[in-house]
Amino acid sequence: MLNISAGKSCSNRNPTFYSPIKRGRFLVLQNTKKFAAFACFRFWVVFVFWVSLEDCIRRIVVGFGFGDRKKVGALMGSVVEEISNGGGHSVVDVESKAGFGGGIVDVYGEDCATEDQVLTPWTASVASGYTLLRDPHYNKGLAFTEKERDAHYLRGLLPPTVLTQELQEKKLMQNLRQYEVPLHRYIAMMDLQERNEGLFYKLLIDNVEELLPVVYTPTVGEACQKYGSIFRHPQGLYISLKEKGKILEVLKNWPDRGIQVIVVTDGERILGLGDLGCQGMGIPVGKLSLYTALGGVPPSACLPITIDVGTNNEKLLNDEFYIGIKQRRATGQEYAELLEEFMTAVKQNYGEKVLVQFEDFANHNAFELLAKYSKTHLVFNDDIQGTASVVLAGLIASLKLLGGTLADHTFLFLGAGEAGTGIAELIALEISKKTGAPLEKARKKIWLVDSKGLIVKSRLGSLQHFKQPWAHDHEPIKELVDAVKAIKPTVLIGTSGVGKQFTKEVVETMASLNKKPLILALSNPTSQAECTAEEAYAWTKGRAIFGSGSPFDPVKYENKLLVPGQANNAYIFPGFGLGLIMAGAIRVHDDMLLAASEALATQVSEEHYAKGMIYPPFTNIRKISANIAAKVAAKVYELGLASNLPRPKDLVKYAESCMYSPRYRSYR
Numbered sequence: 135m136l137n138i139s140a141g142k143s144c145s146n147r148n149p150t151f152y153s154p155i156k157r158g159r160f161l162v163l164q165n166t167k168k169f170a171a172f173a174c175f176r177f178w179v180v181f182v183f184w185v186s187l188e189d190c191i192r193r194i195v196v197g198f199g200f201g202d203r204k205k206v207g208a209l210m211g212s213v214v215e216e217i218s219n220g221g222g223h224s225v226v227d228v229e230s231k232a233g234f235g236g237g238i239v240d241v242y243g244e245d246c247a248t249e250d251q252v253l254t255p256w257t258a259s260v261a262s263g264y265t266l267l268r269d270p271h272y273n274k275g276l277a278f279t280e281k282e283r284d285a286h287y288l289r290g291l292l293p294p295t296v297l298t299q300e301l302q303e304k305k306l307m308q309n310l311r312q313y314e315v316p317l318h319r320y321i322a323m324m325d326l327q328e329r330n331e332g333l334f335y336k337l338l339i340d341n342v343e344e345l346l347p348v349v350y351t352p353t354v355g356e357a358c359q360k361y362g363s364i365f366r367h368p369q370g371l372y373i374s375l376k377e378k379g380k381i382l383e384v385l386k387n388w389p390d391r392g393i394q395v396i397v398v399t400d401g402e403r404i405l406g407l408g409d410l411g412c413q414g415m416g417i418p419v420g421k422l423s424l425y426t427a428l429g430g431v432p433p434s435a436c437l438p439i440t441i442d443v444g445t446n447n448e449k450l451l452n453d454e455f456y457i458g459i460k461q462r463r464a465t466g467q468e469y470a471e472l473l474e475e476f477m478t479a480v481k482q483n484y485g486e487k488v489l490v491q492f493e494d495f496a497n498h499n500a501f502e503l504l505a506k507y508s509k510t511h512l513v514f515n516d517d518i519q520g521t522a523s524v525v526l527a528g529l530i531a532s533l534k535l536l537g538g539t540l541a542d543h544t545f546l547f548l549g550a551g552e553a554g555t556g557i558a559e560l561i562a563l564e565i566s567k568k569t570g571a572p573l574e575k576a577r578k579k580i581w582l583v584d585s586k587g588l589i590v591k592s593r594l595g596s597l598q599h600f601k602q603p604w605a606h607d608h609e610p611i612k613e614l615v616d617a618v619k620a621i622k623p624t625v626l627i628g629t630s631g632v633g634k635q636f637t638k639e640v641v642e643t644m645a646s647l648n649k650k651p652l653i654l655a656l657s658n659p660t661s662q663a664e665c666t667a668e669e670a671y672a673w674t675k676g677r678a679i680f681g682s683g684s685p686f687d688p689v690k691y692e693n694k695l696l697v698p699g700q701a702n703n704a705y706i707f708p709g710f711g712l713g714l715i716m717a718g719a720i721r722v723h724d725d726m727l728l729a730a731s732e733a734l735a736t737q738v739s740e741e742h743y744a745k746g747m748i749y750p751p752f753t754n755i756r757k758i759s760a761n762i763a764a765k766v767a768a769k770v771y772e773l774g775l776a777s778n779l780p781r782p783k784d785l786v787k788y789a790e791s792c793m794y795s796p797r798y799r800s801y802r
């Protein structure tokens with residue numbers, strides 16, 4: 135079933151609404167009279183409880199703008215239990231948790247806990263007054279109406295004026311624009327997120343092109359580097375080696391119970407900036423804010439996690455403000471055991487359908503974790519699969535400008551890590567599916583260069599396993615420019631994580647070989663891009679089709695405005711994740727990635743092509759995400775991996791109806 139609701143209120147915070155009724159205990163009844171009396175009493179208790187719960191649900195659903203109970207039920211696609219939550223409501227999958235329709239669900243593990251087991255003592259309370267103003271999920275600041283100020287004990291706690299959300303947004307955008315240093319904008323946005331979540335998302339959704347570079351790449355990179363000194367409010371969940379053996383308990387400390395997407399990093403390869411240890415937390419936080427803003431997954435369904443196994447970054451180890459554990463990285467069995475405990479606890483706590491997105495792990499762990507857990511969990515590696523899907527989308531779209539089919543092109547990569555080999559594999563898969571050629575043959579169109587030069591057969595013995603499929607017959611070549619001359623690629627893709635590698639000579643060689651060279655400088659943040667948009671256009675005399683991982687402004691070249699594309703996985707993962715969770719997927723399959731690429735490519739219009747664009751602008755991203763989600767969900771159903779049944783007829787409409795809205799709700 136789908137566990138996300140239209141609108142902001144799937145929150146399941148601070149919730150315990152029924153007293154712990156101990157199950158599994160035996161009452162030995164002395165005689166049948168007593169038994170009959172007890173049975174009547176139990177029936178009465180259950181009946182009264184159920185009637186009040188129903189009434190409570192109806193009030194909450196109506197009170198918070200969901201209106202019609204039937205509609206909510208239909209949206210959720212299954213039996214739902216909605217529990218009042220002093221301002222929000224939670225949605226619990228009764229069928230899957232209880233194993234039968236109706237009944238009380240032991241969501242917090244209290245009923246089945248033995249007396250010596252530890253519990254998190256959650257209590258339910260209605261936030262009002264001072265507390266309400268300090269609860270980011272329900273705070274509306276100056277937008278509280280007169281009536282709400284009376285009803286919620288806010289009189290005097292706010293200045294007299296009442297502002298609309300639109301006016302609040304206008305004021306905040308004006309304030310933000312006054313900061314000249316991008317990091318200051320980032321801090322202001324994070325403060326807003328911690329103060330007034332609805333307003334944060336309203337800003338982000340309405341001003342996506344302007345604010346994406348603030349909460350995401352490139353600024354988030356700098357924020358991670360300085361996370362210790364700019365640290366104000368803890369965001370997300372930290373699981374360090376100190377929590378070994380207690381990870382399930384740590385997960386239970388997180389206030390939201392209806393988690394559907396987890397983005398997790400161990401901070402070892404943050405963007406192209408390397409090992410930032412525990413300070414990598416900025417990445418899961420940023421990615422999940424895009425899940426909500428771009429993909430419509432409610433914030434209360436998102437959980438950012440950083441696994442802290444130490445860092446090998448000497449600068450951080452010697453930094454008095456470093457927030458992580460100060461030791462060198464745990465590796466081998468110690469690392470594997472912690473990850474295993476984490477993945478097991480996640481499934482135990484949130485079930486089969488929670489999506490775990492691996493983000494910015496170093497190559498050696500990323501491939502292994504993906505291979506291991508894709509068999510047992512709903513997992514997705516954004517750097518391998520998300521980046522692959524977005525690049526493939528751009529390549530499919532670029533065929534409109536370049537002509538021919540994918541199989542007619544030759545691809546050369548600089549960088550043979552997660553992104554490089556991930557993209558290469560997805561291109562080969564698409565070629566193989568489209569032409570019917572074996573995968574092995576499709577791979578021959580694709581060449582990779584790593585730090586030791588062109589990947590060729592003679593290097594096979596010393597290559598890591600993920601590079602081996604790309605070792606083709608060729609004499610060794612050391613330099614990228616010589617590889618370009620020898621391989622004669624039509625497409626050059628940078629995934630090296632090292633800036634300025636596409637030199638003038640490299641780009642000019644591409645231009646001498648191709649009428650319209652396709653150049654993708656994908657490494658993040660901007661400082662690590664293989665070349666800039668301006669360089670790519672200048673060195674190809676305006677003929678390049680250019681895309682990058684971090685954003686570049688449009689460039690005027692000889693009176694023509696050339697618009698670079700942002701080939702960033704942010705186009706894919708929010709819609710991809712939404713598609714998975716709305717179908718109740720239990721596993722990710724490569725065909726779902728291909729479906730996402732094709733869905734994104736079809737969003738590029740003639741008007742975009744005329745400007746040399748191979749990606750649609752981010753302004754329409756929620757519509758784009760709904761389309762991606764629909765195509766991904768369709769594939770999930772087709773492959774028999776969906777658990778939200780029956781399949782909704784119109785998946786685009788269904789996706790749209792599931793998307794979070796940042797508009798304020800009225801409180802009664």
Ligand SMILES: O=C([O-])CC(=O)C(=O)O
Nearest residue numbers: 351405516517658702703
């Ligand atoms: O975060 C981004 O902008 C893209 C990405 O996944 C990475 O570079 O690791």
Ligand SMILES: [Mg+2]
Nearest residue numbers: 493494516517
């Ligand atoms: Mg990443």
